[in-house]
Amino acid sequence: MNKPLQDVVNELESRNRYRVIVVDADKKYVNMVYRINASAFLVQSQPEGSNPQRDQGGDPVSPPPTLKNYLDWRHEQGEKAQPIVIFLSESATLADADAKIKETIGCRDAIVTTDGKDTSPVVIYVTDTDINEYKQ
Numbered sequence: 001m002n003k004p005l006q007d008v009v010n011e012l013e014s015r016n017r018y019r020v021i022v023v024d025a026d027k028k029y030v031n032m033v034y035r036i037n038a039s040a041f042l043v044q045s046q047p048e049g050s051n052p053q054r055d056q057g058g059d060p061v062s063p064p065p066t067l068k069n070y071l072d073w074r075h076e077q078g079e080k081a082q083p084i085v086i087f088l089s090e091s092a093t094l095a096d097a098d099a100k101i102k103e104t105i106g107c108r109d110a111i112v113t114t115d116g117k118d119t120s121p122v123v124i125y126v127t128d129t130d131i132n133e134y135k136q
Contacts, residue, residue: 001068008067009038019083019127021111022071027121029111031071032083041070085109089116090123098131 001022012020012035022030045065074081084106088097090113097110108128113120 001066001071003067005038005042005065005067005070008033009035009042012038019109021085021109021122021125022067023122029085029087029113029118029122031074032085032109033067033070034083037074038070041065041073045069083109085111087111087113087116087118090114092116094126094131094134097126098128098135101128101131 008020012018012033017035019032019034021032024030042065084104086097086100086104086107086109088100088110092110092112097112101107101110110126111118112123112126114123
C-alpha cells in the first residue's frame, strides 16, 4: 500500500491496462484503481504550476503520493466514488459473470472469491473485456 502511486500508473500503462484490483495480505479485495483516476489524482496532488522542492540530490523533499494516499482519498469521497464490482464464487462460469455484469448497472468487473463473498480471498479477477475476448 505504500507503493508510489506513479509506479502503479506506470505499470498499468506498460501493460496497456486501464484498471487493476488491490488486495490485502490475505488476498481479500480492498478496492480498484482506475488508471485515469489515479493519474488525475497525481496531477491534483501537485499544485498547479509548482515545482516540488528538491533536495541536493534532486529528489523531491515531500514523498510522492502512495497507493494508500489515493485509496484513502477515494474512501473520503463516499460511496458514489467507489467502483461497482460483483463477486462470484469460484464455481461460477464466464457466462454467469457476463450475465451478472450486464445486469449490474455501471459494472465492468467480476471478482471471483472462494465462496462469492466480498470478505473472502480473491481467486481471480475478470473484466468485461476478458469475457468479450473469450466469446470471440
